[in-house]
């Protein structure tokens with residue numbers, strides 16, 4: 001368990017799978033900026049059966065409140081900027097349940113996961129990108145100690161159009 005004040009982060013359990021199966025294709029839960037078409041639930045089951053969806057290269061963490069109720073999820077994967085281990089960074093993303101948004105959970109979850117990665121792995125950089133129109137996520141990243149780096153023009157195809165993304169990062173010690 002990664003302990004915070006409002007929320008905690010923990011690996012997925014078998015019991016959590018039902019919740020995530022239900023929200024996999026829920027437009028409100030995923031939000032307009034994660035509309036990449038329908039998802040199958042097989043990938044979730046397969047990933048969970050291999051390494052509990054919590055591996056060193058990619059994975060998922062459940063965001064829970066202090067009563068262990070699910071309030072969202074975080075995902076992460078490694079991105080390589082060179083062939084050597086020191087050029088690996090982690091990219092993170094998240095969703096908070098619609099009825100739990102705007103309570104500071106998104107800020108705390110991203111700050112907690114960044115802190116955990118810096119303590120656990122000898123890495124320098126954690127990054128997150130989001131749609132240029134996703135104001136809540138951009139505010140949350142800044143409040144979590146990330147810095148805005150720049151715009152990746154038309155980097156993402158989503159829901160019938162190419163979209164500009166903004167890249168944010170947090171370096172060790174920031």
Ligand SMILES: CC(C)(COP(=O)(O)OP(=O)(O)OC[C@H]1O[C@@H](n2cnc3c(N)ncnc32)[C@H](O)[C@@H]1OP(=O)(O)O)[C@@H](O)C(=O)NCCC(=O)NCCS
Pocket residue numbers: 029030031032033034093094095096097100101102103104105106107108129130131134135136137139140143
């Ligand atoms: C983006 C998201 C993770 C933010 O999480 P959250 O818990 O709601 O955010 P927080 O409560 O920590 O607030 C972060 C900031 O965003 C602001 N904010 C929250 N909802 C907002 C909204 N609908 N419009 C404008 N600002 C908003 C908050 O006020 C806060 O800024 P402030 O402290 O300056 O007021 C959440 O809205 C979400 O899950 N959205 C759908 C999925 C998504 O877009 N994920 C992002 C990665 S693509």
